[in-house]
Amino acid sequence: MASSGSMHLVCDACGRVLPADRSPGRCSCGGLPELVFALPESIDPAVYDRRRGGLDPLDRSGVWRYREFLPPLPPDQIVTRPEGNTNLYSAAALSTWTGCPHLLLKHEGENPTGSFKDRGMTVATSHARAVGARVVACASTGNTSASVAAYAAMAGLPAVVFLPEGKISAAKLGQAIAYGARIVQVRGDFDSAMRLVQEASQELGLYLLNSINPFRLAGQKTIVIELLHQLCWEPPDWIVLPGGNLGNTAAFGTAIVELEAAGLIRRRPRLAVIQAEGASPFYRAYRNGFASFSPEPAETVASAIRIGNPVSYDRARRSILETDGVVEIVTDDEILEAKARVDRSGIGCEPASAASVAGVRKLVRSGVIMPGQRVVALLTGHLLKDPDTVMAYHLGPEAEHRPMTNRPVTIEPTVAALRGVLSDVA
Numbered sequence: 001m002a003s004s005g006s007m008h009l010v011c012d013a014c015g016r017v018l019p020a021d022r023s024p025g026r027c028s029c030g031g032l033p034e035l036v037f038a039l040p041e042s043i044d045p046a047v048y049d050r051r052r053g054g055l056d057p058l059d060r061s062g063v064w065r066y067r068e069f070l071p072p073l074p075p076d077q078i079v080t081r082p083e084g085n086t087n088l089y090s091a092a093a094l095s096t097w098t099g100c101p102h103l104l105l106k107h108e109g110e111n112p113t114g115s116f117k118d119r120g121m122t123v124a125t126s127h128a129r130a131v132g133a134r135v136v137a138c139a140s141t142g143n144t145s146a147s148v149a150a151y152a153a154m155a156g157l158p159a160v161v162f163l164p165e166g167k168i169s170a171a172k173l174g175q176a177i178a179y180g181a182r183i184v185q186v187r188g189d190f191d192s193a194m195r196l197v198q199e200a201s202q203e204l205g206l207y208l209l210n211s212i213n214p215f216r217l218a219g220q221k222t223i224v225i226e227l228l229h230q231l232c233w234e235p236p237d238w239i240v241l242p243g244g245n246l247g248n249t250a251a252f253g254t255a256i257v258e259l260e261a262a263g264l265i266r267r268r269p270r271l272a273v274i275q276a277e278g279a280s281p282f283y284r285a286y287r288n289g290f291a292s293f294s295p296e297p298a299e300t301v302a303s304a305i306r307i308g309n310p311v312s313y314d315r316a317r318r319s320i321l322e323t324d325g326v327v328e329i330v331t332d333d334e335i336l337e338a339k340a341r342v343d344r345s346g347i348g349c350e351p352a353s354a355a356s357v358a359g360v361r362k363l364v365r366s367g368v369i370m371p372g373q374r375v376v377a378l379l380t381g382h383l384l385k386d387p388d389t390v391m392a393y394h395l396g397p398e399a400e401h402r403p404m405t406n407r408p409v410t411i412e413p414t415v416a417a418l419r420g421v422l423s424d425v426a
Ligand SMILES: Cc1ncc(COP(=O)(O)O)c(C=O)c1O
Pocket: 115, 141, 143, 144, 242, 243, 244, 245, 246, 247, 248, 249, 304, 305, 350, 352, 353, 380, 381
């Protein structure tokens, strides 16, 4: 690989050097591969302002613009749409509902395939191409498979995606089908699909594109880098994000430490990771002081974070410790109400994303987040990712007990009939 000389992989458990010229998998000791490359000791932030307005395809990407924090890969192998450049929003109704006046929402659903996964996928797929991978693969609750399928198609690589049968949204399945991935439905949950794909990638030589792959995490660091750039390098007090397989939690901690070391920020924002109550192994470990960790069966309406054995548990624990972070849980009802409110604000998101907004509200109510603090909550996926949940919320059997519901009406094609249903507004 032309420009990989200054990069290598080490096991984060035993320190062994691992090969960087193939799919980065677990070390034989079970540890996870960590990327090591030269990071900037200091950097003039003006370089990023200049690149933001540039025409170079790498400068236009909200990932590759920050390439000083990415592993060196041959530019001619880079697969990019481009990604990132996602907006920060405020909404008065959400500030009121959460009790957090200084709340911003960073919408990662604005990425090319509708979720944050594209930020990691551009880096990992480029590495896969640079090392001559023949087939790429992932296990997925839906978003990773959509992103893998799209980036593999752009790279001209076959993709195999392992999905828990019947457990991902039709919209996400439709994306993977449309982009041309080979779909393998596994009888079991996401965690069993994840186990299978790790075994299969070793046995069959598939290049693994899940977040166990540190090139994925390198790309996902740019969510934090870009948001701090948008805030003129003045960190918020909190960054609040949903936690599933915990790749983002891992990547965010690394990004914060690296940005501080490079002199771009002078203090660390705290991370608050929000899990669904029914899929909360990380929360349980946090509550026992990280003394032990046990995987558990997972169930939640937020299918994207229906994960009971997160691969990046150890990395994420480090991020919480390094940022004085917290982990909290929210119920499915809280997630659904938060989603309805984010949707009604005109911003919209998928259910797992709304966990972060529900989490802000809970953390304000418990006094962990102070009302005067500046908070950025991450919206991880687009509203259109999960229309089934929208329909169930607004039209399903529970609808009449839910806040913010919106039921379509059907009328005869006459103005008189219309008057009858619009009398409160027209
Ligand atoms: C929409 C969405 N939100 C949140 C998550 C959780 O992110 P992570 O696995 O990085 O914890 C996922 C997938 O895992 C996701 O697809």
